[in-house]
Amino acid sequence: MKKNDWKDRLGIMYSTNPDFQYNTGEEAEEKTLPKEKQLLRISLDKRNRGGKAVTLITGFHGTPDDLVALGKFLKVKCGVGGSAKDGEIIVQGDLRTKVLDILQKEGYVKSRLI
Numbered sequence: 493m494k495k496n497d498w499k500d501r502l503g504i505m506y507s508t509n510p511d512f513q514y515n516t517g518e519e520a521e522e523k524t525l526p527k528e529k530q531l532l533r534i535s536l537d538k539r540n541r542g543g544k545a546v547t548l549i550t551g552f553h554g555t556p557d558d559l560v561a562l563g564k565f566l567k568v569k570c571g572v573g574g575s576a577k578d579g580e581i582i583v584q585g586d587l588r589t590k591v592l593d594i595l596q597k598e599g600y601v602k603s604r605l606i
Contacts, residue, residue: 524554527599534588534595535606546574547588549581549595569594 530552537548549566552559556577563576566583570590574583583591588605595603 522554524558528601530554530600530602532595532600532603533606534591534603536586536588537582544584545586547583547586547591549583549591550579552579552581565598566591566594 532549533551535548535550536545538545552562559579559581560576563574563581563583566581567574570583570585570587572584572587574581576582592603592605
């Protein structure tokens with residue numbers, strides 16, 4: 493069923509075009525690339541963290557839910573804390589080689605250390 497709520501179209505003038513499609517401004521959610529095509533970069537970051545070192549995983553292309561799921565998986569496997577947001581995963585501590593091994597075993601073959 494077509495969503496046709498008048499509240500979403502406030503401020504729109506009448507259109508005589510029979511094929512007019514109202515644009516709500518919502519962006520389509522990016523689909524998650526397969527594991528084999530993901531190019532993940534693993535680096536060590538110490539900036540703005542009070543001298544603490546964290547492992548930073550960037551380059552993930554996909555939905556925010558898949559990013560959070562991968563972040564949780566890595567944190568559980570490493571036994572540490574961290575977060576996943578804004579397209580990057582942060583794992584507490586210098587665990588670059590361990591994260592690389594875990595990702596390669598899971599099928600992320602294009603992962604690399606920086």
